[in-house]
Amino acid sequence: MNIATHPFDALMDITLRPAAVFVRGEGSYLWDDTGKRYLDFIQGWAVNCLGHSPPAIADALAAQSKLLLTPSPAFYNGPSLELAKALTDRSCFDQVFFANSGAEANEGAIKLARKYGALHKRGAYEIISFAGGFHGRTLATMSASGKKAFEPLFEPKVAGFPKAQLNDLASVKRLINDSTIAVMLEPIQGEAGVWPATDQFLRELRELTKAHGLLLIVDEIQTGMGRTGKLFHYEHADIEPDIMTLGKGIGGGVPLAALLATSAASCFEHGDQGGTFNGNPLMCAAGLAVLREVGAPDFLKSVAATGLYLESELQRLSARHGLGEVRGRGLLQALDLRHPIAASIVAQAFADGVLLNAPQPDALRFMPALNVRREEIAGMIDALDAILGKLGAARRVA
Ligand SMILES: Cc1ncc(COP(=O)(O)O)c(C=O)c1O
Secondary structure (H helix, E strand, O other), X not given: OOOXXXXXXXXXXXXXXXXXXXXXXXXXXXXXXXXXXXXEOOHHHHOOOOOEOOHHHHHHHHHHHHHOOOOOOOOOOHHHHHHHHHHHHOOOOOEEEEEOOHHHHHHXXXXXXXXXXXXXXXXXXXXXXXXXXXXXXXXXXXXXXXXHHHOOOOOOOOOOOOEEOOOOHHHHHOOOOOXXXXXXXXXXXXXXXXXXXXXXXXXXXXXHHHHOOOXXXXXOOOOOOOOOOOOOHHHHHOOOOOEEEEOHHHHEOEOOEEEEEOOOOOOOOOOOOOXXXXXXXXXXHHHHHHHHHHOOHHHHHHHHHXXXXXXXXXXXXXXXXXXXXXXXXXXXXXXXXXXXXXHHHXXXXXXXXEEOEEEEOOEEEEOOOOOOOHHHHHHHHHHHHHHHHHHHHHHHHO
């Protein structure tokens, strides 16, 4: 692979990528153009909930592509109506706006909260978000994010996103004032290294926001669509938020996202929100195929059971190598490495044909397909065990 066979330079260089070109995927495996096979525990960043190129999605896309691609967002289409109805039937929300990416869904959530503030709270516009949070890469969602690396970028930021500390209710209370309209959080901070909000904190946040007439926005772009063993993470805490965003898994590999709101919070008027591809039937057909499979009770039970297996295997590995805690829920887990060795582990795993992610220098994140097999988890653990063994031996020698 080189510049002659692949014109790498024609793409903007927005991140460091290994010099491999992927050509095919099936289930938990990816193949590059040399025929090398990789066991995938990244799955497009927690996107491919049914694994690579699942027949259910491929068939739905093929069938829909022969019927209708895009009539125009100014007209109704069947799959978007059907998917919106299915999502509202399965959640505490009443209405849906479809988007093409998580950031766009969150941008919509921010606009919806500001609209609500304009209509019902004398123009209140501040949205309390959290240190360490990640909500996307548009200007407003970068401003809502609490990612340190974003702080110096693209100044001036969009105003109105004071930051509280996760699992610290007093830090939220301190930020509430007459300009506050909402609190926005990821139930598990994924990009920060898989840091869960406790169920207790989520319940207290719900009570606090209700008491102050504030909207509670959950960003379930990573935790939603079965990732944690329930269809939506907020169900674990037994709360009903006002607004939720979904992305990643909702399309199972195609660009689809959604903004959901209760009827009280759903206050867009004509002209406030829209977009050329929003709710196009092709992507919504994929979303319906995903929801049909992931939403089945047996499927969600199996995600919870497989998640416990992954967690216990990671705990055994951690104990064997003197590493730190395992944290997360369902099939979103992190292993604390106690040392900044994550990048070298990821690089060695890649060479060994295993795809892992390091959200932080001292943590690995695991986000396999929701239908990952136990033997695939065992294969990943064996590979990681061998790498950690070699690294440990190297450190002892040094
Ligand atoms: C919690 C969360 N919110 C928002 C986003 C942004 O989604 P997208 O990359 O589809 O814009 C991500 C992506 O990683 C995410 O994990």
